[in-house]
Amino acid sequence: MGNKKIKHTSNGNRSRNGNSRPKAPILAKAARNGAPKAGAIGSAQGKNGAPKAESANGSGLRTYSIPDYRLEHPDYSVRQLVEKDKDGTQHVRYEVSGDLDAPVPPIRESKYLDKRQAIEIYRYMLLNRKMEIALENLYKQGKVVGGVYFGLGQEACSCASAYALDKDDWFAPMIRNQGSLLVRGFGASDTMMQYMAKADSPTKGRDGTSHFGDIEKRNMVSPISMLGDLIPVMAGVALGARLQGRNLAVMTYIGDGGQSTGVTYEGINFAAVQNLGLVLVVESNLWAYSTPSEMQYRCKDLAERAIGYGIPSVIVDGTDACQVYDASHEAVERAHRGEGPTMIEAKMMRMKGHAIHDAAAYVPKPMFEFWKRRDPIARLENYLVRDKKWLSAKENEKLIAEVDRIIEQEREIAVNSPMPTPESAEGGVFCEDGCHEIKPKYAMPKVKKGSAAYKETEAAAHFK
Amino acid sequence: MQLTYLEAIRQGIWEEMENDPTVFCLGEDIGIYGGAFKVTDGFIDRFGAERVIDTPIAESAIVGAAFGASLTGMRPVAEFQFMDFIGCAFNQISNMVAKTHYLWGAPAPLVLRGPSGGYVHGGPFHSQNPEMWFVHNPGLKVICPATPYDAKGLIKAAIRDSNPCVFFEHKYLYRRIKEEVPSDDYIVPIGKARIAREGRDLSVITYAAMVHTALEAADLLAKEGIDLEILDLRTVSPLDREAIAQTVKKTNKVIILHEHSRTGGLAGEIAAIINEEAFDDLDGPIVRIAGLDSAIPFSPPQELHYLPKLEDVIREARKLKAY
């Protein structure tokens, strides 16, 4: 179409220029805590998770900074463009402008990962991607009920974050975190059977995608479709565990679109006030279905939101597994020390449409090209094989072949599972007698009772 | 011991907290202040701030956190300052909490409780009876007690239940009714109605504050030789179908009485159950007495016009008796 007349709509003036950001305050801490301390995000607050009312540091000056682990600061923005074609008909589309030719930075050296761990994360990322390729094929063969969602370009974010959790920690994935499920020990066949609505799927056909959970072994809360609602729930898991004497990390994810919901605010604020070990990974992948992040929020980085909650945050390159791991590890450690929630903003790009039906024609092509050069798996492979020489070309080939074999096996299992019977739609609405024993998962809470005895209340109340 | 409706609920929660370390309370202003209606008055001194948690004003976070804690085997009791505000947490309750056992097999033993109901001039946002929002959500138990005895026995049953329970406390009843409540440990089973008054001529099926209106009407009508049977549902979901069918089979005439708006109200559901279970036993039309199809207005004359009244029950009962 001919670009006759160009006019910008009011949105999209937010600068993405990363250069104005203070350089390398990697270990600085957020918000109200005193002087920066080396070693990790944030700093100690109350002991053992008890919320502690603290005034800002003595000077009365507010000096907020947000650690940024990235080695580059992409500088471009998306805006709506109104243009008229030859016939004078108006069209609206998105246009990107800025520096889209920047060279790909190296992987940032991890402070914590050793060779074995780095290779393991790489392996999970491969499994993640190859599982999704298998799902795409199953869809094309007509075996999937509904759509398929992809985490293409986000494998480092899903896998390296979940990898930082301890066995007893909890997590809840969102739709693109199919890699996190693999890291936490679910089989690829579990997710595949969910997509195919099979009888042996974790929900026995009752729900699809990553919508399943396991409160016994793998400590996973099932997501629901409504974005943001997992955040207070995970805070509650941490609260329940704390009452049982455990400071656990509870990790979940939210998108640049999903974070606009009110429940996101409620959940983070609740975790902040109660000083609960929430690790919230913000998947800043530039798009929410067809809406660019410029139309979701006005601040420069979502990590800035943390300042308003009074919690630390950190920005990472979501295509660099080492950065994602380091930030997640530090956040998990903070949670284990009872120091409260952490927000991690992972900057990356959703490399496919919203789901398989969506060709993402609304995304300006140069954005795909920019981020394609930052493919998280290619970057980590390059790091392991060429930079660190932790994997020989041969070992890498072997590892890839093994992943292919596993995915094929898992696909077989999934395909061979029967469809559920119609009658299996019934039952299970309530937890009936004997179906579950309700008992504290970690320990019976230690009760400290005051001496106050029961006394009838005589106090005046609202609305007599 | 003579206890008010409010005291009975308070004592029920207190006893459960004494006996079970996994029970804890959360909500707005429930700690040092003891809650807007003082249901948790004195709790924080006895059980400590860890188990009596003052939360931010964030209903979705309160429900979400209660649900999350329940997944670790705790038994949270979350207070809504007014049940009107439960709408703010609707998605958590409907899509997260109610569906969890059916979808992925996780039990959610939590209680969502608070004051509801009219007759106190609370206005459109402090007088509602939003129980039907939850009756239409499979997976929730919805409880609406009418007496101190039932209120105590049902709150204890709700706390011990393995499922999410939404517990409506009628604020008109809080300090207006008193009765003898045993001091030993007892529960009232969820899902079981009770005959509040035996009668021959016609049945009034109702619950919560309306039970008392029906009882008053029954006393007056008895003088005219009209003998009302009153079925107090106690739990509105799941409904006690058997008790509903039984009373209809006995009296053959039914009035269904509730405070909330008529359209899409509980009476419609009960009428359908009667149609399914006892159609041949009916000797007259099923009569509904309910709130108007509007918001509940503030000014006392308007509020009373909106709500069912004693005269409504008397008038409809006379008509139905004569049918």
Ligand SMILES: Cc1ncc(C[n+]2csc(CCOP(=O)(O)OP(=O)(O)O)c2C)c(N)n1
């Ligand atoms: C509360 C709510 N509203 C609408 C939707 C429909 N919806 C599903 S995903 C999506 C876009 C989400 O974007 P984002 O949070 O950025 O996640 P991404 O898809 O980029 O990973 C929308 C609008 C939803 N799931 N929940």
Ligand SMILES: [Mg+2]
């Ligand atoms: Mg997004």
